[in-house]
Amino acid sequence: MKNILVVYYGIHNPTHVLDFVLNIAKQNEFKVQGIFVDEAPSPDLSYPFPNDLNLTEEKVTSDSIEQENEKILAENIQFFQDECSIADVKFSFERNVPIKSLVENTFGADLIVMNSTSHSQETSLREILKSNACPVCQTVSTAYKPERIVFAFDGSENCMFAIQKFVDLFPSFYSLESSLVTMKKETEILIHKEFINDWLVRYFPKIAIEHIGGKGDDGFIDYLDKYPDNTLLVMGAYGRSAISTLFQPSLADKVIAETRLSLFSAHK
Numbered sequence: 001m002k003n004i005l006v007v008y009y010g011i012h013n014p015t016h017v018l019d020f021v022l023n024i025a026k027q028n029e030f031k032v033q034g035i036f037v038d039e040a041p042s043p044d045l046s047y048p049f050p051n052d053l054n055l056t057e058e059k060v061t062s063d064s065i066e067q068e069n070e071k072i073l074a075e076n077i078q079f080f081q082d083e084c085s086i087a088d089v090k091f092s093f094e095r096n097v098p099i100k101s102l103v104e105n106t107f108g109a110d111l112i113v114m115n116s117t118s119h120s121q122e123t124s125l126r127e128i129l130k131s132n133a134c135p136v137c138q139t140v141s142t143a144y145k146p147e148r149i150v151f152a153f154d155g156s157e158n159c160m161f162a163i164q165k166f167v168d169l170f171p172s173f174y175s176l177e178s179s180l181v182t183m184k185k186e187t188e189i190l191i192h193k194e195f196i197n198d199w200l201v202r203y204f205p206k207i208a209i210e211h212i213g214g215k216g217d218d219g220f221i222d223y224l225d226k227y228p229d230n231t232l233l234v235m236g237a238y239g240r241s242a243i244s245t246l247f248q249p250s251l252a253d254k255v256i257a258e259t260r261l262s263l264f265s266a267h268k
Contacts, residue, residue: 034093158236
């Protein structure tokens with residue numbers, strides 16, 4: 001049985017992430033493991049208008065905030081357990097997982113699912129997950145049930161690895177409408193004819209191949225605007241070298257920041 005990790009940061013509980021996970025878990029017989037990451041920065045109790053403090057009915061302290069956060073976390077964990085039980089999905093959870101040890105928790109996992117927006121103020125979850133070859137699905141709040149799949153294809157090893165992982169994980173999606181989108185010239189795509197026409201089409205028979213020309217990353221982002229929110233984009237994510245990402249974000253990062261689509265990404 002395949003294993004999905006659902007990542008929660010601090011006290012945040014994006015319910016659409018669990019909706020997405022339970023939907024695919026029921027269709028594909030996955031076990032769900034909730035990972036409740038706890039590395040929130042210490043609260044800033046300084047207040048620029050101290051004369052107003054006498055207007056508050058309760059004294060706010062670091063202890064009271066910690067107690068309230070602990071209560072919210074317990075409620076979130078209970079919600080996770082209740083929803084998994086209602087969906088009749090096998091589940092487990094871990095709480096107070098340090099964010100820097102998250103990658104260690106992914107060994108043996110088949111997929112990580114998280115909110116498309118990281119709430120971390122110190123360390124981005126996506127930055128940590130870039131070093132991990134386990135596929136990651138980052139979901140938007142408007143799309144818990146994908147109805148269309150878009151494969152971003154550039155012929156790279158990372159790209160084909162991501163598509164192969166996706167095909168292996170989601171047999172329930174084979175009947176969906178799908179597109180393979182490339183900025184490569186048709187003559188360049190011909191060398192991958194066997195992968196596309198003889199292999200991918202076998203699983204996604206409704207797939208359409210779309211060439212959008214060499215418009216660059218911005219042109220690709222603009223092109224994605226035509227798809228509805230319930231579209232899931234599949235791509236090889238962090239192919240750029242660590243040095244180059246210091247100067248320019250990867251296309252995967254731009255997709256998350258500038259589109260409404262959920263993103264499935266993987267890399268070797």
